[in-house]
Amino acid sequence: MNSAAPLLSVRGLNAWYGESHALHGVDLDVFPSETVTLLGRNGVGKTTTLRAIMGLIRKRTGRIDFDGKDLMRLPLHRTAHAGIGFVPEERGIFATLTVDENLILPPVVAPGGMSVEEIFDLFPNLKERRNSPGTKLSGGEQQMLAIARILRTGVKVLLLDEPTEGLAPVIVQRIGELLAALKKRGMTVLLVEQNFRFASRVADRFYLMEHGKVMAEFPVGELNERMTLLHDVLGV
Numbered sequence: 001m002n003s004a005a006p007l008l009s010v011r012g013l014n015a016w017y018g019e020s021h022a023l024h025g026v027d028l029d030v031f032p033s034e035t036v037t038l039l040g041r042n043g044v045g046k047t048t049t050l051r052a053i054m055g056l057i058r059k060r061t062g063r064i065d066f067d068g069k070d071l072m073r074l075p076l077h078r079t080a081h082a083g084i085g086f087v088p089e090e091r092g093i094f095a096t097l098t099v100d101e102n103l104i105l106p107p108v109v110a111p112g113g114m115s116v117e118e119i120f121d122l123f124p125n126l127k128e129r130r131n132s133p134g135t136k137l138s139g140g141e142q143q144m145l146a147i148a149r150i151l152r153t154g155v156k157v158l159l160l161d162e163p164t165e166g167l168a169p170v171i172v173q174r175i176g177e178l179l180a181a182l183k184k185r186g187m188t189v190l191l192v193e194q195n196f197r198f199a200s201r202v203a204d205r206f207y208l209m210e211h212g213k214v215m216a217e218f219p220v221g222e223l224n225e226r227m228t229l230l231h232d233v234l235g236v
């Protein structure tokens with residue numbers, strides 16, 4: 001097991017949209033250099049968990065500790081600066097800006113981020129398209145750009161919300177290779193995925209969510225013995 005302290009630790013996280021109670025006590029840990037996957041059916045609260053960690057949902061209770069900082073006490077604009085990068089499902093590429101411009105726009109928050117040249121080594125297809133505007137990129141290129149531009153900022157952990165959604169198998173494969181390369185570099189990743197097969201290739205550990213909380217946790221080595229549970233809970 002992992003003897004280091006978690007880089008990100010979430011305890012008893014509750015979150016609300018107005019009066020609607022979406023998270024009911026989420027507990028999870030992400031250790032340094034781990035890739036952890038949050039699994040669960042549509043609507044169980046995976047995206048809400050990432051948004052609440054980022055501080056994008058302010059109506060929340062519980063504990064979120066990241067790299068020695070109490071995130072519950074930080075205002076939204078300080079969360080990214082604490083070293084957490086969020087790649088939302090909708091990717092948020094600036095449509096009229098080129099690949100180059102999208103890459104250099106997010107500010108560097110900490111030393112240790114990748115240079116644009118290092119990023120292009122990892123994403124040769126983005127290099128070829130460096131002068132193309134966001135609108136001209138395919139879904140897969142947009143997803144890669146959304147991840148790539150966060151890598152420049154020096155964040156210590158990446159929160160990725162369904163990066164493979166709606167992408168062709170060959171692009172999903174590319175994103176898998178990319179996550180493997182990031183893991184090799186020691187990046188810490190909290191990945192939300194519905195594509196369970198994809199997740200099983202990149203994750204060290206899994207959390208299974210149901211009804212706004214985590215209902216099971218297991219390492220990738222236990223995947224086979226957990227298959228019945230996964231089929232039941234995910235309906236796949």
Ligand SMILES: Nc1ncnc2c1ncn2[C@@H]1O[C@H](COP(=O)(O)OP(=O)(O)O)[C@@H](O)[C@H]1O
Binds near residue numbers: 020042043044048049
């Ligand atoms: N902006 C919102 N306003 C109100 N309810 C929301 C909003 N976003 C999500 N929800 C609700 O919160 C619950 C969790 O949603 P979400 O975190 O998006 O689930 P998942 O990412 O696991 O599919 C769902 O019941 C969903 O309908």
Ligand SMILES: [Mg+2]
Binds near residue numbers: 046047048
């Ligand atoms: Mg979601």
